[in-house]
Amino acid sequence: MKRISNEINQLLQRGVDAHISLGVTGLSRAGKTAFITSVTNQLLYSSTHKAMPLLTAQSQGRLLGARQVTQSNILTPTFGYNAAIESLSLEPPIWPKPTTDVGAIKLALRYTPKKRTKKLMGSTATLYVDIVDYPGEWLLDLPLLELSFEQWSDSQYQRLDDTKQALANDWIHEVANLDPDLPCDDQVFNETANTFRDYLHQCKDHGYHYVQPGRFVLPGEYAGAPILDFFPLPKSAFSNKTVKKSARYVLEQRFEEYKKEIVKPFFKHYFAQFNRQIVLVDLLGSLNQGKHAFVDMQFALEQIIKSFKFGKHSLINRLFSPKTDKLLFATTKIDHVTPEQQKNVDKLLQTLIAPVWQYASFEHVELKTMSVSSIQATEYGLVTDSNGKSPALRGRDMAYNAVTVYPGEVPDNLPHADYWAKAGFEFSPFAPKQYSKLEPLGHIRIDAALEYLLGDKLW
Ligand SMILES: Nc1nc2c(ncn2[C@@H]2O[C@H](COP(=O)(O)OP(=O)(O)O)[C@@H](O)[C@H]2O)c(=O)[nH]1
Numbered sequence: 001m002k003r004i005s006n007e008i009n010q011l012l013q014r015g016v017d018a019h020i021s022l023g024v025t026g027l028s029r030a031g032k033t034a035f036i037t038s039v040t041n042q043l044l045y046s047s048t049h050k051a052m053p054l055l056t057a058q059s060q061g062r063l064l065g066a067r068q069v070t071q072s073n074i075l076t077p078t079f080g081y082n083a084a085i086e087s088l089s090l091e092p093p094i095w096p097k098p099t100t101d102v103g104a105i106k107l108a109l110r111y112t113p114k115k116r117t118k119k120l121m122g123s124t125a126t127l128y129v130d131i132v133d134y135p136g137e138w139l140l141d142l143p144l145l146e147l148s149f150e151q152w153s154d155s156q157y158q159r160l161d162d163t164k165q166a167l168a169n170d171w172i173h174e175v176a177n178l179d180p181d182l183p184c185d186d187q188v189f190n191e192t193a194n195t196f197r198d199y200l201h202q203c204k205d206h207g208y209h210y211v212q213p214g215r216f217v218l219p220g221e222y223a224g225a226p227i228l229d230f231f232p233l234p235k236s237a238f239s240n241k242t243v244k245k246s247a248r249y250v251l252e253q254r255f256e257e258y259k260k261e262i263v264k265p266f267f268k269h270y271f272a273q274f275n276r277q278i279v280l281v282d283l284l285g286s287l288n289q290g291k292h293a294f295v296d297m298q299f300a301l302e303q304i305i306k307s308f309k310f311g312k313h314s315l316i317n318r319l320f321s322p323k324t325d326k327l328l329f330a331t332t333k334i335d336h337v338t339p340e341q342q343k344n345v346d347k348l349l350q351t352l353i354a355p356v357w358q359y360a361s362f363e364h365v366e367l368k369t370m371s372v373s374s375i376q377a378t379e380y381g382l383v384t385d386s387n388g389k390s391p392a393l394r395g396r397d398m399a400y401n402a403v404t405v406y407p408g409e410v411p412d413n414l415p416h417a418d419y420w421a422k423a424g425f426e427f428s429p430f431a432p433k434q435y436s437k438l439e440p441l442g443h444i445r446i447d448a449a450l451e452y453l454l455g456d457k458l459w
């Protein structure tokens, strides 16, 4: 009785309506825009369509509907839901334009509560959900907070594999021509900074994801600002004491400013504020790009997982106190594989995540993995060939030609050398289906993702 009266007291104070903040992240092209577009779309159609049977509030007929309202943080650009829907409705349809900055959308979900305490307060309740899209690349900046400029410089040289070495030639050469102990001409300094940023962009183009500092490739509001003008120095540059006004001095200052003005505020104003987070992973895309991209994605994912390490002694917990209590890692674009392969995809993601998850200490954070398709672009069917009936996918390629394909097998564990040698899986992009606005977008397990992320708040 006492517990109930406490709950009623709380409800009386803040009303039966509740608020939750959901962070959506993933490396570029992982499918964040598609995910938020689909989630918004499914929820906006929830009053007229029952396309989310795995969302309990809907299957029980308690989800009454949703509408878009002004987001809580009015300084954040609004996520372009309408623009995304317009581009999917074009003839022929095109995938929504990629975004490179943070974006937010807020939805008000109206539902019939089942919880006794909430029911006492009224026949309907509202859950406000702020959904925030932010680049996973920004999470890769967290380790910088624990590094000095010298240590960071060293790490940049250490991580040069053969492919990167070839891409890095220009900046290594330009940096070698610069005396770190003397003041540097502005123009030379800026050109070198430019060359270094170009190198990071090229790494991205070659399928590398672990690119630091993250804002150098996805600058958002800082595009063109001098705070992004710095570059690493070789070990030899650190043999003397720093001379005031020298190139090394300026670089050290910039590096510290970057941590203070960009990295910390992002973790404070965004990351630490989310109640729930989803990390989208384009596992199939990385498998397709080959071993170097896959290994690098695995490394980037490990770094991202570490930023969720909310144990008492974690860096992030010492600086801010994050609110996240549930975390979902989801493989996206699962409509790219035939259904019998989906369990392999799930196992592969678990294989990548479980070891890092176990060794880190995560207090009070619940974790789940799954695979989804936000905007389903293919249909599954069987084709008859010399082997009898085989699974296949039907869709349109990016030139809008109808295609029927069997993309191949996905390994259920970390791929071995022979897998890379025979390239067992062919992932070629599909055009989106024509969208009519008469019904919600086709999806796979977006309802299951929502059930995990929000379902408990709709009781
Ligand atoms: N077939 C399919 N392709 C998808 C799906 N989601 C995303 N994509 C593809 O992945 C690309 C990148 O997705 P996007 O949401 O823009 O990624 P973001 O950079 O993380 O926001 C899109 O342009 C689509 O080509 C999906 O559910 N199915």
Ligand SMILES: [Mg+2]
Pocket (backbone or CB within 6 Å): 032, 033, 034, 098, 099, 100
């Ligand atoms: Mg995007």
